[in-house]
Amino acid sequence: MTATEQAGTSAPTPVLSLRGVSRSFGAARALLDIDLDVYAHEVVAVVGDTGAGKSTLVGVLSGAQQPDEGQVLVDGSPVALADPASARSLGIAAVFQDLALCANLDVVENLFLGQEVVRGSLLDEVAMEKQAWNLLGQLAARVPSVRIPVAGLSSAQRRAVAIARSLLGEPRVILLDEPTASLGLTQVAEFLTLVERLRARGHAVLITSHSLSDLQAVADRIVVLRLGRTNGEFRADHVTYEDLLAAVTGVAR
Numbered sequence: 001m002t003a004t005e006q007a008g009t010s011a012p013t014p015v016l017s018l019r020g021v022s023r024s025f026g027a028a029r030a031l032l033d034i035d036l037d038v039y040a041h042e043v044v045a046v047v048g049d050t051g052a053g054k055s056t057l058v059g060v061l062s063g064a065q066q067p068d069e070g071q072v073l074v075d076g077s078p079v080a081l082a083d084p085a086s087a088r089s090l091g092i093a094a095v096f097q098d099l100a101l102c103a104n105l106d107v108v109e110n111l112f113l114g115q116e117v118v119r120g121s122l123l124d125e126v127a128m129e130k131q132a133w134n135l136l137g138q139l140a141a142r143v144p145s146v147r148i149p150v151a152g153l154s155s156a157q158r159r160a161v162a163i164a165r166s167l168l169g170e171p172r173v174i175l176l177d178e179p180t181a182s183l184g185l186t187q188v189a190e191f192l193t194l195v196e197r198l199r200a201r202g203h204a205v206l207i208t209s210h211s212l213s214d215l216q217a218v219a220d221r222i223v224v225l226r227l228g229r230t231n232g233e234f235r236a237d238h239v240t241y242e243d244l245l246a247a248v249t250g251v252a253r
């Protein structure tokens with residue numbers, strides 16, 4: 001039971017929050033006084049131009065980077081994300097642009113690398129294959145076989161494998177950094193279906209993107225970063241492309 005439920009109120013507690021987070025690199029202010037909330041069953045898109053602070057934000061939320069000021073909260077309580085392992089242990093998984101897959105290994109080997117299922121002293125290949133198909137099926141991801149090297153898969157299929165791998169630890173929050181950057185139009189559509197599946201599974205999903213239009217179809221909320229600051233927060237079904245563009249570029253409408 002969360003603290004909020006114990007207090008007898010019905011307002012949900014965000015799974016993941018930032019309060020007053022700042023992070024600089026020398027004179028470059030990558031993030032400045034950022035507040036952010038992400039709830040279960042919600043997709044939040046963080047959009048912004050080059051250098052807006054999106055990667056730094058994912059770095060802080062995933063434990064890869066530490067804020068200079070401010071707090072990260074999980075279920076409303078401050079946490080220290082000293083490294084990615086601490087973030088993962090708190091239920092925060094991140095999938096970065098490079099996907100970190102081994103091209104020569106097959107789908108099952110990539111999914112279970114370092115977390116193989118064993119039976120006695122042997123790998124339980126049948127159980128791993130079954131779980132691989134199950135996870136990919138839950139994401140509506142179509143791959144010809146789970147026994148082909150990931151080098152033979154499309155960009156969208158490889159991304160689905162990387163996301164499926166992140167689900168093995170049953171994370172509550174999934175961070176996707178620029179997931180649509182290398183995808184064609186059809187593949188973006190497949191990816192959006194996958195994100196809908198993540199939301200339906202109850203995950204809190206945060207996606208960063210340069211593209212204003214890709215994520216509007218699937219996001220519940222859109223947060224705009226500009227020069228390290230929050231420059232607008234919108235309900236995706238209420239905002240126009242022009243309003244988003246104005247917030248991204250800082251040009252008044």
Ligand SMILES: Nc1ncnc2c1ncn2[C@@H]1O[C@H](COP(=O)(O)OP(=O)(O)OP(=O)(O)O)[C@@H](O)[C@H]1O
Nearest residue numbers: 025028029030048049050051052053054055056057
């Ligand atoms: N390791 C670093 N060293 C120095 N400056 C950095 C570093 N990482 C980020 N920055 C600076 O912080 C600011 C925010 O960068 P960040 O990469 O977070 O933005 P972004 O929105 O992800 O941009 P892009 O879309 O180009 O990846 C930029 O001014 C960038 O130059």
